[in-house]
Amino acid sequence: SSELTQDPAVSVALGQTVRITCQGDSLRGNYASWYQQKPGQAPVLVIHDKNNRPSGIPDRFSGSSSGNTASLTITGAQAEDEADYYCNSRDNSGYHWLFGGGTKLTVL
Amino acid sequence: QLQLQESGPGLVKPSETLSLTCTVSGGSISSSSYYWGWIRQPPGKGLEWIGSIHYTGSTYYNPSLKSRVTISVDTAKNQFSLKVNSLTAADTAVYFCARGEWLVLSDSWGQGTLVTVSS
Numbered sequence: 535s536s537e538l539t540q541d542p543a544v545s546v547a548l549g550q551t552v553r554i555t556c557q558g559d560s561l562r563g564n565y566a567s568w569y570q571q572k573p574g575q576a577p578v579l580v581i582h583d584k585n586n587r588p589s590g591i592p593d594r595f596s597g598s599s600s601g602n603t604a605s606l607t608i609t610g611a612q613a614e615d616e617a618d619y620y621c622n623s624r625d626n627s628g629y630h631w632l633f634g635g636g637t638k639l640t641v642l
Numbered sequence: 643q644l645q646l647q648e649s650g651p652g653l654v655k656p657s658e659t660l661s662l663t664c665t666v667s668g669g670s671i672s673s674s675s676y677y678w679g680w681i682r683q684p685p686g687k688g689l690e691w692i693g694s695i696h697y698t699g700s701t702y703y704n705p706s707l708k709s710r711v712t713i714s715v716d717t718a719k720n721q722f723s724l725k726v727n728s729l730t731a732a733d734t735a736v737y738f739c740a741r742g743e744w745l746v747l748s749d750s751w752g753q754g755t756l757v758t759v760s761s
Contacts, residue, residue, distance in 0.1 A: 565745065567746055567747065569689070569748075571689075576738055576751040576752065576753055576754055577689065577738075577748075577751060578751075579746070579748060579749050582745070582746045582749070583745055583746070588749060620688065620689050622689075622691075622747055629702050630691070630702060630703075630704060630705065631679075631691040631694075631704075631747050632691070633688060633689045633690065633691060634688075635688045636688045636689070
């Protein structure tokens with residue numbers, strides 16, 4: 535398969551934990567990255583190589599993977615985490631990139 | 643600090659060719675570690691990878707766009723460019739340039755530029 539599937543929308547209460555998932559065959563052999571995008575802004579990398587955080591990304595963001603599913607977990611969600619989240623990985627050829635359709639996270 | 647800046651026309655006519663340039667500052671485009679890419683986002687929709695290039699000239703394109711897309715690099719100017727031909731309204735999008743590595747599509751993005759395809 536050449537697709538990555540995400541739930542269109544997820545909500546979480548302030549301070550609670552939320553998991554955003556991404557499914558696709560390419561994830562069996564490739565690491566996922568996760569991008570956060572707020573309205574009118576460029577995406578920001580929050581997790582790469584399954585569970586590595588770039589400098590400046592809070593440690594409440596973490597990643598994991600099992601089989602064909604990658605997950606982004608936010609432990610203790612903050613109001614500023616409300617955004618669209620996109621997963622991304624190489625496809626099975628190894629030469630092309632795929633994006634999931636994005637998940638809109640609402641912090642209640 | 644690395645900065646990427648897209649430049650090009652904001653309005654292009656259907657059937658014509660879009661040309662965008664990304665100027666890189668605060669770092670060298672000739673670093674062997676990095677790949678330079680283009681990603682687009684239609685209004686209200688998700689992200690789509692267009693293609694990537696290494697400073698050596700190796701290119702990788704989205705199979706769905708490959709027949710219409712060309713990405714090139716100018717190491718002397720520290721720039722890379724995108725051309726998309728045979729434009730239709732479906733190509734209307736915010737176009738982002740980005741820097742990445744082999745295992746990470748992008749760790750640094752330009753601010754994006756909106757391109758509208760309309761007569």
